[in-house]
Amino acid sequence: MDEKRISVAVIKRLPRYYRYLGDLLDNGQKRISSSELSKKMNVTASQIRQDLNKFGCFGQQGYGYNVELLHEEIGKILGLDKAYNIIIVGAGNLGQxxxxxxxxxxxxxxxxxxxxxxxxxxxxxxxxxxxxDISSIGAYLSANEVDIAVLALPKQNAAKIADVLAENGIKGIWNFSHIDLHLPKQVTVENVHLTDSLMTLSYKLRK
Amino acid sequence: MDEKRISVAVIKRLPRYYRYLGDLLDNGQKRISSSELSKKMNVTASQIRQDLNKFGCFGQQGYGYNVELLHEEIGKILGLDKAYNIIIVGAGNLGQxxxxxxxxxxxxxxxxxxxxxxxxxxxxxxxxxxxxDISSIGAYLSANEVDIAVLALPKQNAAKIADVLAENGIKGIWNFSHIDLHLPKQVTVENVHLTDSLMTLSYKLRK
Structure with a gap:
């Protein structure tokens, strides 16, 4: 498969496919047609076929998709075939x-x-x-292999800590702090801005 | 202003504008040019002018934008000029x-x-x-005015509770449960699927 040609929109849909297929697996379902998956996911069947074909997952005529194989394949694309060591910065309610x-x-x-x-x-x-102790974070990162750091601390301290993380070789940051980080481009940041999300809801309600 | 013509992409950017303007206000800054805001937000100045013009917010030549007025105006568009009563279903770590x-x-x-x-x-x-007690939720909603319900409970019970909320007139649901809800269209749902977000990060790290 040629992942370079895969759009951001398709990538964004993958975790959702993965989630639905995981639920089917948990329920013991072995195969599913694109039209049945379409009904469950509220996406057109042709969209599903198009998305999955891009990853080389072709359903068989009259059989549909093998749920377990498809789940596994999408898991690999999402990088879930390896384990990640994660630290959480901020042990408040959210971190917990x-x-x-x-x-x-x-x-x-x-x-x-x-x-x-x-x-x-x-x-x-x-x-x-x-x-x-937060002051020991540099030493910890020198001594241990860590893939991802979660920022679950007040925004006042988030940027400074993010810099320390980047300097210590952290490649992925999952950022819950209410601030946009400016980091070297080898660091990947995924933001979860909860207040932004709540405001999007209030915007929609207002209409 | 004609909000019908405003795209989802612009709407999605509004909470971020609101956040940056709020930070400027907190720092006592009274005005800002589109180019200064552009540098802070890492968005082009022309994009900023285009976005804000759509909402009737025109910066003045040689002055820029009045931070307080712009903050207030965007707040109104986001529905933040009114208060919302919110209940949280699920009093675990996330709800807390x-x-x-x-x-x-x-x-x-x-x-x-x-x-x-x-x-x-x-x-x-x-x-x-x-x-x-969760069993009293219907009675509570009959007796109290509630605008938004947060679902912060395991997915096994989320769909059932969402139906109860919809039947009791809840118009907005902020859904943290790991499930997509199928509700009458008068109910607006904003999803925060944390596992999907973490998988997006692992996808990017894998590359």
Whole structure:
């Protein structure tokens, strides 16, 4: 397959395919036609065929798609065939919620450490993840292999910490802090701006 | 202004404008040129002028934009000139994190009640918000005006609860449950699918 030709719009739809196929697997369904998947996902069947053909996943006439194979194939494209070590910076409610989210672990995302400035949290273990002093983060990253850092701390400190992470070789940042980060281009940032999302909802409600 | 002609792409950018203008306000900055805003936001100045003109916000030559007025105007468009009563269904870590998020309150989003099935949580007050028994949600919605419901509960129960919310007149749902909801079209749903977001990051890292 030639992934260069795959548009951002298709990429954005992949996690959703993966999620639906995972649900089918959990329910023991072995195969599915594009039209049945279409009804479930509220996407046209031709869209589904087009998207999946791009990744070399061709359904068989009269059989449809093999759910397990398709799930596995999309998982590979999404990079889920490897495991990721993740640290969480900010051990407040949000950081704790993320550390406790079973779905992530199931997909190979392993939370290996949390960091905070709060002395009451440092040294504690939260949902099996130890909270370290934020000042030790550079040393931790030198000694341990970490793929992704989650920023779940107030925006006042987020940019400075992001710079420290980038300097210490972190390649992926999942940013919940309410700020856009400006980092070297080898660092990939995925933003979850919750306030922006809530405002989008209030915009739609206002209409 | 004719909002019908405004594209989804422009709408999606509005919360970000609002956020940057809010930061400028907090820093006491009274006016800003499109080129200065362009540098901060990493968007072209012509894009900014085009976007803001659509909403009738014209910067003055040699002066730029009045930060406070522009912030207020975009706030109105986003529906932030009114307050919203919000309930949170699911008082686990994520629900608690949302209830405690100061930014929301500042924007007029008021969390008025939480609901859970866990007897250890029911009756408690978390960050000033009382947790009610989930079985009382219909009665609560009959007796109180609620604009938005947050779904922060496991996906197994999310669809059923969403139906109950829709039947009880909820117009907006902010959905953190890992499921796509199928609701009557008068109900607006804004999804935050965290696992999808994390998979998008792993996809980008894989490349």
């Amino acid at each position: 919620a993320l550390a406790n989210y079973g779905n992530f672990k199931k997909r190979g995302f392993n939370f290996v450490a949390m960091f905070d400035i709060n002395p009451e949290l440092i040294g504690r273990e939260i949902h099996g993840v130890k909270v370290h | 994190a949302l209830a405690n998020y100061g930014n929301f309150k500042k924007r007029g989003f008021n969390f008025v009640a939480m609901f859970d099935i866990n007897p250890e949580l029911i009756g408690r007050e978390i960050h000033g918000v009382k947790v009610h």
